[in-house]
Amino acid sequence: MNRLAQSVSGIETGTSKCEQCGATTRLGDGMCLSCFLKEGLQPEQQASAAAFERLLAETDVPDKQWRLGNYEILEEIGRGGMGVIYRARQRHSRRIVALKRVLTYQADSHETLARFRREAETAATLDHPNILPIYEVSESEDGLPYFSMKLAIGGSLRTATPALCHNPRQCVQLMAKVACAIEYAHSRKILHRDLQPGNVLLDAHGEPLVSDFGLAKWLDEQTDLTRTLTTFGTPGYIAPEQAEGLSFSPAADIYSLGAILFNLLAGRPPFVGANALSVIRQASVTPAPKLREIAPSLGRDLETIIARCLERDPKARYRSAAALAQDLERWLEGRHILARRVLPPARIWRWSRRNPILAGAAAACLILTSAVVWLAREQFAKAPELPLPEKSIAVLPFENFSDNKENSYFAVGIQDDVLTSLAQIRELKVISRTSVMAYQKPSRRNMREISRALGVANVLEGSVRRTGNRVLLNVQLIDARNDRHIWAQRYDRAVADSIGLQGELATQIAAALKAKLAPEEKARLDAR
Known part of the structure; x- marks a missing residue:
């Protein structure tokens, strides 16, 4: 007991190492608090609770906030x-x-x-x-x-999976945003390498936040510090080449994104096993299971997107996280996805080697059919193109004409605000920001091609110039089918007064496209 009293009363401002366990301690005689308590509770000490409490009271340790x-x-x-x-x-x-x-x-x-x-x-x-x-x-x-x-109070995708797995659309919306975030990290030459549901947090509004970059790797660094770490990611979510310690690329993060989406939709990761080694071995030698084998009610396109992410060959996956995000956006918009359902050349070649007679017959039939179609091509009527919706619009990236090129984020912010305001109008079909990012440079814009590619009749483009505390915004609404200007406007506002500009702009665009605003929509836009 005397030693206990000396230990507690000897608390000091400096630090030292515990003589018993080596932990950092502030107790004067060299014991950490854990070892101090263990010694006080040893049976041979026979110290009563009352005596121990009295001893702690005598130490007069102040009770203050940590x-x-x-x-x-x-x-x-x-x-x-x-x-x-x-x-x-x-x-x-x-x-x-x-x-x-x-x-x-x-x-x-x-x-x-x-x-x-x-x-x-x-x-x-x-x-x-x-x-x-x-x-x-x-x-x-x-x-x-x-x-x-930032404190993310919405938990993580791991805890939210039971509630999300019954809402495929919400799962895809979340993962499209996560894929955009990973594409941003890749553009900064950073790989995450430990993407899994527990590392995607949710804020108070349900927005995803990628966290835990403890295993991140800079693509252009000469040495890999994390090669010395015993942790190499989370089994079930890491790519096979990463688990095997081979050289890997951004495709490893794309594999993890697909595994997370699989987990959200199916309620379990692609590979499960009795232990981590079993899971890693399965991922290395076995093709990923098809999503619809576990969740039959889901569509084939989602199964195709995930299968593309989970290809064992990194070159067979999406070429970038942005391409994955674009396909997820296309699925949300009800458009055809870009991912191929299979990789046909290798599969057809292997099948033809096993079945040469059938392969020869199939090739002959294909040649004969092609010849018939070619000879009769003039008799086939060209299918009429379906008319584009009149009340459809794509908001192209705004040009930044500011003297300070760092103000490009200001132009991006105005574009995002206008797009968000237009998307709240039910009568308008509005294309997502991810789908229009391919038209970043004005020199590459062909309105008719944009109209056909995005399936819209109208395009909004503009420019932003910020000088001092004023912002000048020029916008043009164009009928992309014939390059005809429908409406144009010029705004010159103080920066502080530009906050509500997107609501006013969305209202005028809706009027130009003859889209009727419901009372609650008009009130929402007026309030912005």
């Missing part, structure tokens, strides 16, 4: 093998944040500290609405790193 740097710790909300996450309050701004720090017993692990710092440094360089933002990266008084980030 702070970590500039943050007041409120409660623990999560814990893993590497770190612990708290709900915390920033001291001066009073903002509620999530704060992540390394677990104390991991303080001597070089691999853990390297991964923790990598997560903070990588995420801090990314600025995207669907990537969890990092607010501050710092170290505690005892030298352990921590960082604060």
Whole structure:
């Protein structure tokens, strides 16, 4: 008991290593709090609860709020093998944040500290609405790193899967946004390498936020720090080439995106097994199961999109996360997806090698049919093109004419606001932002081609110039079928007054296209 009293009363501001377990400690005689309590509870001590409480009272340790740097710790909300996450309050701004720090017993692990710092440094360089933002990266008084980030109170896709699996459309909408976020990271030369449902958080509005860049890799770095880490991703969601330790590319993240979408729609990952090794082995040697074998009610197009992501050959997957996002958007809009259902050349070649007689007969029939069609081509009437909906529109990326090219984000923001306002009008068919990004450069725009490709009759294009505290916006509404200008307008506003501009602009466009606004739609646009 005397040693216990000396330990507690010896709490000091400096830090040292525990003589028994090696953990960082502030107790004067070299024991950490855990070892101190264990010694006090040893049976041979025969210390009564009353005597122990009296001893603690005599130490006169002040009861004050626990702070970590500039943050007041409120409660623990999560814990893993590497770190612990708290709900915390920033001291001066009073903002509620999530704060992540390394677990104390991991303080001597070089691999853990390297991964923790990598997560903070990588995420801090990314600025995207669907990537969890990092607010501050710092170290505690005892030298352990921590960082604060946005508090996502909606849980994660792991906890939301039971509710989402009955709503395929919502699942696809979420994953289209996640794919856009990963494409942004890839454009910054960063691979995530640990995409799984638990690392996609949801904010208060149900928007997805990609988190946990602890295994991220810069594509252009010469050495791979994470090769020394014992953790290499989450079995069931990592690509086969990643599990085997081979060289891999952004296609590995695309595989993980497909596995997450499979899990959301089917209620389980593509591969399951008794242990991690069994799951990894299945993914390496066995083709991924078809989605409709597990969830028969889902459409074939979704099955095709996921199968494209889960191809064992990285070259057979989507060429980029943006291409995956585009196909998901096309599915949401009811348009034909771009992914091929199968990879026919290799399969046809293998089949013809096994069945040469049938292959020869099939080739002869194909040649004969082609000849008949070619000879009779003049007799086939050209199928009439279906008329495009009159009240359909695509909002092309606005040009940035500002002197400061950094104001390009301002032009993107105005385009997004106008597109969002138009999408709230029921009588209008509005093409998504992902589908119009291919027409970023005005020099490559051909209105008739855009009309046919997107299936719209009208196109809105414009330019933005920001000078000082004023913004000049020029917009033109064009009938893309014949390049005829329907309506044009020029707006010159103070930056502070431009917030409600998108509602006014959407109202005028709806009037030009003769789209009737319901009372609640008009009220919503007037309020913007």
